[in-house]
Amino acid sequence: MKEFLKNLGPGILVSAAFIGPGTVTVCSIAGVEFGYNLLWVLLISVIGCMLLQEMSARLGLISGTGLSENIKSQLAxxxxxxxxLLLVFSAIVIGNAAYEAGNISGAALGLQGIFADVSLKLGNLKINLWSCLIGGLAFILLFLGSYKQLEKVFIGLVLLMSLSFLITAILTKPDLRLIFKGLIPSNVDAGLLSIIALVGTTVVPYNLFLHASLVSEKWKGAGKLGIVRKELIFSIGLGGLVSMAILICAAASGIQNIENAGDLAAGLEPLFGEAATVFLALGLLAAGITSSITAPLAAAYVVRGCLGWKPARNDWKFRMVWMSIVLLGIIFSSVGFKPVEVIQFAQVANGMVLPVVAIFLFWIVNRAAVMGEYRNGFILNLFGILVIGLAFFLGIKSIYNVLSNF
Structure with missing residues (x-):
C-alpha cells in the first residue's frame, strides 16, 4: 500500500481537475432532473476518459515530452x-482563464456553506473575501510547492473530496435497486443536453496536455508503464465514483429545482440534517481548490510546449502564465463578475479543440517513430475511434448550443 501511495500523482491531478465546481453542478442538475437514470452516462464517460488519458500518459512516458511539444514536432x-497550436493555445489558455473564476467561486461557496458569507464593500462594489482567500491559497501552493509537495496536497484534497461526497451520498440513503438500474443505458433521447454536459465535464481537453506533461516529469522509461496505468485507472475510477456520488445525492434529495451546487447544499439540510450539508460543502471546497490549481498549471504547460520554453516549472515565463490565470480568476470571482462572452468563447473553442486534440493524440500514439513498440494496438484503436466520434458529436453540439443563444 505504501508503494502504491508513493506512485500516486499525475492521475490524481487529472481526477482533481475534472471534479470541479462545474462537475458538481452538472451532476447535481442531472440527478434532480432525471434521478438515477443518467448514471450510465457517467460510467461510459469515465471509460472514455480512461482510454484517452492512457494514451496521453503513455505518450508522456515513452516520448519524455508533453502533448503540445509532440504536436509541434510531428506536424511538418x-x-x-x-x-x-493557435487553436490549442486559444482554447486551453483563454478557456482556463474563463473557468478559473468558476473554480474559485465554487470553493468559496463551499466555505460559505460551512461558515458564512464574508464580503467587503467598496462603494457599490462588493468583494467576496473567500474568493480572495481561495485564489491566494492556489497562488501560494503553485508558487512555493515543488512537484512532490503538490502531489501530497492533491492526494489529501482528493481523499477529502471523495470521502465528503461519498459520505453525503450514504447519508441520503439512496435506493440501491434504482442505482443499479441507472447504470444500464436508457433514456438516450431524454436529457440530451444533460448527457452532453456529463460527458463534457469528464472528458476535458486540457487534461490530455496536463497528464502527458506530468507523467514525463515523474517517470522515465517504458518500464514504468504498468505503474502509470494502475495509477491512472485508480485515480480516474475514483473521480468517476465521486461524480456518481454527487448525482446520487441530488437524485435522493427529492429537491425539485436546482441551478447550482449551492442550491443542493441548501436543500439537503432540512431533509438530512446539518451533517449532510457540511460534508457536501467540504467536498465542494476541495473540488474548487484542486481545480483552481490544475487549470492554471495545465495552461502553463500548453504555452510552454507551444512556444518551446525550457522544461522548468520555476521558470518565470512559465510562472507568469499561471499567475495571470489565477489573478483573473480572483478578480472575476471576488467581484461576482460573470464573463459570459469569454466563457462562451471558451465553450466554442473547447468544443472545437477536443476532437482536434483527440485526433492529434490518436495519430501520434500510432506513430512508430514516436512510440516504437508501444504504439496503439488494434483494440485500443477501435475504442479510440469510438471515443473520437463521441468527441466530434460533443464538440458540434456544444458549439451549436452556444451559437444558438446569440
Whole structure:
C-alpha cells in the first residue's frame, strides 16, 4: 500500500481537475432532473476518459515530452502546425482563464456553506473575501510547492473530496435497486443536453496536455508503464465514483429545482440534517481548490510546449502564465463578475479543440517513430475511434448550443 501511495500523482491531478465546481453542478442538475437514470452516462464517460488519458500518459512516458511539444514536432507542415497550436493555445489558455473564476467561486461557496458569507464593500462594489482567500491559497501552493509537495496536497484534497461526497451520498440513503438500474443505458433521447454536459465535464481537453506533461516529469522509461496505468485507472475510477456520488445525492434529495451546487447544499439540510450539508460543502471546497490549481498549471504547460520554453516549472515565463490565470480568476470571482462572452468563447473553442486534440493524440500514439513498440494496438484503436466520434458529436453540439443563444 505504501508503494502504491508513493506512485500516486499525475492521475490524481487529472481526477482533481475534472471534479470541479462545474462537475458538481452538472451532476447535481442531472440527478434532480432525471434521478438515477443518467448514471450510465457517467460510467461510459469515465471509460472514455480512461482510454484517452492512457494514451496521453503513455505518450508522456515513452516520448519524455508533453502533448503540445509532440504536436509541434510531428506536424511538418508549418501552416497546419501553426493553426493547430493557435487553436490549442486559444482554447486551453483563454478557456482556463474563463473557468478559473468558476473554480474559485465554487470553493468559496463551499466555505460559505460551512461558515458564512464574508464580503467587503467598496462603494457599490462588493468583494467576496473567500474568493480572495481561495485564489491566494492556489497562488501560494503553485508558487512555493515543488512537484512532490503538490502531489501530497492533491492526494489529501482528493481523499477529502471523495470521502465528503461519498459520505453525503450514504447519508441520503439512496435506493440501491434504482442505482443499479441507472447504470444500464436508457433514456438516450431524454436529457440530451444533460448527457452532453456529463460527458463534457469528464472528458476535458486540457487534461490530455496536463497528464502527458506530468507523467514525463515523474517517470522515465517504458518500464514504468504498468505503474502509470494502475495509477491512472485508480485515480480516474475514483473521480468517476465521486461524480456518481454527487448525482446520487441530488437524485435522493427529492429537491425539485436546482441551478447550482449551492442550491443542493441548501436543500439537503432540512431533509438530512446539518451533517449532510457540511460534508457536501467540504467536498465542494476541495473540488474548487484542486481545480483552481490544475487549470492554471495545465495552461502553463500548453504555452510552454507551444512556444518551446525550457522544461522548468520555476521558470518565470512559465510562472507568469499561471499567475495571470489565477489573478483573473480572483478578480472575476471576488467581484461576482460573470464573463459570459469569454466563457462562451471558451465553450466554442473547447468544443472545437477536443476532437482536434483527440485526433492529434490518436495519430501520434500510432506513430512508430514516436512510440516504437508501444504504439496503439488494434483494440485500443477501435475504442479510440469510438471515443473520437463521441468527441466530434460533443464538440458540434456544444458549439451549436452556444451559437444558438446569440
Amino acid at each position: 507542415n508549418p501552416i497546419l502546425r501553426n493553426i493547430a
